[in-house]
């Protein structure tokens with residue numbers, strides 16, 4: 001490596017993926033952290049002050065660092081290897097220490113305070129918001145603490161980062177460790193052919209006969225929804241809900257139990273150190289909701305509306321099945337009932353949603369709404385042959401941003417779907433670094449000559465992540481701290497993504513995104529109406545499931561008391577008594593793989609999905625009133641919400657777009673629950 005430039009330190013517009021390997025990570029991060037520390041020290045010693053003297057250089061440091069780190073974090077998620085994992089884990093404590101140190105730097109905090117005091121009146125609103133957020137974050141990082149408690153806070157945050165990363169590793173390892181080998185084709189009954197084909201190929205690759213199923217999300221979903229064999233469903237269910245726990249096929253091997261207790265304890269301690277009663281209140285300091293009681297009341301109000309509906313739906317399901325159903329029966333029998341009642345099945349619709357058609361339609365929708373063009377770039381460096389790159393252009397061809405599209409499931413790739421930042425928008429002298437995103441899904445890869453065929457649910461996933469992507473890529477804010485999704489409260493960050501999903505249900509949009517793979521026919525109107533009817537099918541059961549997660553997560557953090565410990569199982573049981581209608585078996589350990597809450601950004605914030613659904617359903621209501629392609633409404637959404645990122649208060653932005661505060665009724669209507677709503 002001597003004499004070779006570290007590819008993570010080049011400032012090419014896109015990461016030079018072909019040159020990056022795990023060995024570059026730690027040297028690059030160490031070098032940038034050193035440079036940033038020296039520059040900061042120099043700035044403060046030289047008495048630099050004001051927006052240009054302090055804030056802009058800090059934003060530039062932040063930009064440079066996140067640009068180098070982003071490819072490492074991303075590759076660790078999508079091309080995991082022992083080397084990358086080790087490199088990622090070596091960097092993580094360095095970065096955490098740096099951020100905590102920055103957040104606790106009293107001289108820097110004072111310099112930001114002076115920017116507000118001296119230049120406050122002259123600052124642009126976005127600049128003012130940035131400085132106010134920074135001052136809030138200094139407080140949350142313990143800037144005002146005496147030295148010994150500062151040290152403790154730092155130690156807690158560092159340990160927390162390590163524990164959360166280990167939680168993720170355990171989930172991944174436990175998921176990879178399990179597979180199911182099938183010899184007798186009778187066991188495959190009901191499974192979609194594409195899923196069985198993939199399992200046959202996996203078996204062949206492992207020099208085995210029959211079919212080999214790994215425990216990835218597409219396989220799990222397919223088995224739970226379609227497999228006629230109850231033993232097969234029970235096996236998959238058992239493996240899935242006991243991952244990384246003390247029970248199940250790999251009991252105790254990657255058990256997250258102690259990590260979960262430790263993570264909750266550390267969060268609680270950190271929150272108390274900086275003056276909050278518990279971590280739930282700490283979490284709300286940066287959210288649109290202000291009080292714990294507001295969140296709990298919100299979730300319980302939805303529960304009052306949806307639980308009776310959920311109970312009716314579940315009773316009806318069991319009546320149709322003719323017996324009481326276990327947790328691993330619910331999806332299968334729901335699919336049967338849905339098919340019987342609505343005469344439509346997700347799998348049968350797949351031929352209408354070939355991926356190229358869906359993508360072209362999605363891009364056409366974004367283009368009509370926001371006046372942009374999305375164009376494939378064929379010579380961009382990527383990290384895997386399946387990954388593609390697209391430019392986003394203004395109508396006149398001016399570049400606006402771009403994204404990597406990584407859609408297929410593969411070994412060593414984290415499950416689920418997400419959008420992540422590759423490069424943030426940043427003004428650099430005369431030039432501007434343009435925002436680049438990663439859009440990641442886990443669709444079944446193409447088999448043979450046919451393009452991948454998506455379920456409508458997968459179409460929604462794609463629209464969802466693209467919505468996040470647009471929030472990042474269409475930002476007009478030149479400062480990374482409040483551009484794109486940065487600085488947006490977590491409970492408002494799902495607004496653009498869930499908003500975007502609405503389009504994939506509309507009769508104006510479905511002809512654009514559907515074309516039968518053999519005939520080219522768009523989805524027939526009658527099928528479309530049946531598909532739309534699925535949206536409210538079991539809406540009560542779906543809602544209480546989300547409320548179960550939301551209440552569990554929030555109470556876990558709001559009610560934590562050191563003397564009583566984490567009480568994970570007890571709180572979950574209480575929440576289920578309150579809202580759930582499907583009772584899982586005793587061995588269910590879903591919290592042990594609940595990454596959103598234990599390792600992701602949704603701690604004491606899972607309620608955000610429902611909160612933002614209220615916002616997105618209400619925002620989309622404006623389009624229902626004026627037409628889904630109404631340009632004036634779309635441009636108002638673009639200017640008030642998408643382009644502004646976190647540079648303004650989330651409630652103000654919503655009110656500017658909608659002309660009033662958000663209302664809950666559009667969501668209830670969308671879910672078919674409005675008629676049952678009791679008056680508040």
Ligand SMILES: [Zn+2]
Nearest residue numbers: 464468494497
């Ligand atoms: Zn999302």
